[in-house]
Amino acid sequence: MSSENSTLVKLNNAGFKQNDKWLVEGVSLTVEKGKIVTLIGPNGSGKSTTAKIALGIYKNIEGSVEKYTNKVGYVPQKISIDWTLPLRVYDFMLLTENIKDEAIDEALTLTGVMHLKNKNLGNLSGGEFQRVLIARAISKKPELLVLDEPVQAVDYTGEIALYELIKRISDTLNCGILLISHDLHTVMTATDHVVCLNGHVCCSGSPMDVAKNNEYKTLFGEQASQILSVYEHKHDHVHSDKGEIKKN
C-alpha cells in the first residue's frame, strides 16, 4: 500500500495521436515521491509528448493517466512568450501561484539569477531564461516536477550545477521528478528509473538495465557505448526507415 500512496502520476499504456499519426503509444510509467524518472530517446521519439500526457495537457489520449497531485511544477522544452506583455522575472515567478517573496528569492538564488529579479523577461538571454524557468517551477515547492530538457542553452559548468540542484531538490522536497534529457551522463548518475522511448517504450528499468539493453545502444550508438562500455545484447525488434516496428 505504501507504494500506492507515494505514486504521483501513473501512465497506463498511454498514447497520443495527432492527424492520424501516433506521436507516442503504449507508454506505461510511474513517478513516485522522491524518485527521478528519466525519459531518453532520439528527436521525435515522443519524450515531450509523454510529459504532456502525464501533465494532462493532451486530453484525447489512448490509455489512461492517473494523477494524484495538483502541486505541479513544469519546465517546458519550448516556451513562446508574447512580448506584448510587460512582464518582469518577478511577475513571471507569480504566474500560476502566489508565492511568498522569500520563496521567490530562495529559488532565484539557487538557480543563480537573483540579480535578474526586476529585469524584463524579454531582455534575458536563453540561458538566463532557462534558469528563471527552473526557479519558477521549484519555488512552488511542487510534489511533481516535470523538466523537459531543463538545462538547454545553459553553459556547461552551469549545467552540472543545475543537475546537482535538481537531484538535491528531489531529496529535500521529496518530490517526484519526470526528467527529459538527452545528456546520457546525467541520466545514468542521478536517475532511479530510465524509460527509453522511440515512439513507444523501447526499454525501461534501472540505468544499468537500460544501458545493458541493446535497443538502447542501437538508438544511441557509439556515444552510449563509450560511456557505459559495451554489453552483449539482442534486438527483439528493429525500426524501418519509416519508423515502423518490425519484430525479429
Add this chain to the structure above:
Amino acid sequence: MFDDFFIRALFAGIGIAFVTGPLGCFVVWRRLSYFGDTLAHSALLGVTMAYTLDLNIAISVFLISSVIALILIQLQKKTNLPGDALLGLLAHSSLAVGLVVIGFLTFIRFDIMGLLFGDILAVTTDDLIIIWTGGALILLVLKLIWKPLFASTVNYELAEAEGLNPDRAKAIFTILMAAVIAISIKMVGLLLITGMLIIPAAMARNISDSPQKMVIFSIIAGLLSVVLGLYSSLEFNTSSGPSIIAASLILFILSLFKIKQSIKLKN
C-alpha cells in the same frame, strides 16, 4: 444631481472606463481586437431585438453578443476557415442583418448615428445603474479568473499543466467581453467600442513594465479620455464616441514620447 444629462454621461463614462481598462489589457495581450469588433457589430442586432421585444438594450445586447461568441467558437471547431475570416463573416453579416431588420421596423424611429457613434443625450438613470452594477460585477469576475486567464495568456501549457483550467477562464472572459460591450454601447457606439478597449491599453503598454502597472495606467487613460472627450463633445457638439476615442488617441501619441526616451536611455 443626475438630472443633468451631462453629469449622467460623465458618470456613465467613468464607470465604463474602470471596466474597459483591465479588459482592454487582455484584449491587447490576447490579440482579441477583431474579436471585440465582431461582438460590437453584432450588438446592432441586440439593439433591434431590444426595440422589438421591448427589452433593456444592455441586456439584449449582452444576450446577442454572447450567442454570437458561442457561434464563433462552434464555427472555429467545425470549419477549416481561418479565425480572421470567421470573425469578418460574423461581424459583417450580423451588422448587415441588424440593418436589414431596422429597415423592416418602420414603426420605430432609430437614431442610427447614435447607435454607431454613441450619444451622451441617451444615457438615462437606469443606464447608470446598469453600467455601475454590471461594471462592478464584470470586475469582480475578472478578479476571480485573473490568475488562470493571465497565466494562460503568458503560456497556455504552463497554466494547463499546473492545474489552472485555462479553458474555463477563456470562456468566462468571452462572456465578460459581451458584457462590457453591452454596457458601453449607448455611450461609445458600436463602431468605436473596440477603440475604447484597445487605445488606453496600448497607451498604457508604452509606459508600463509590469502587468499591474499596465492595468492601472489603462484605467487612468480611459478615465482621462472620457472626461476630455465628453467635455469636448459638449463644447464642439460632436458625437460622444468619436470625441472620447480621439482624446484617447492624443494620450497614446503623448505616450510615444516616453518610449523614445526609454529607448535612448537603453542605448
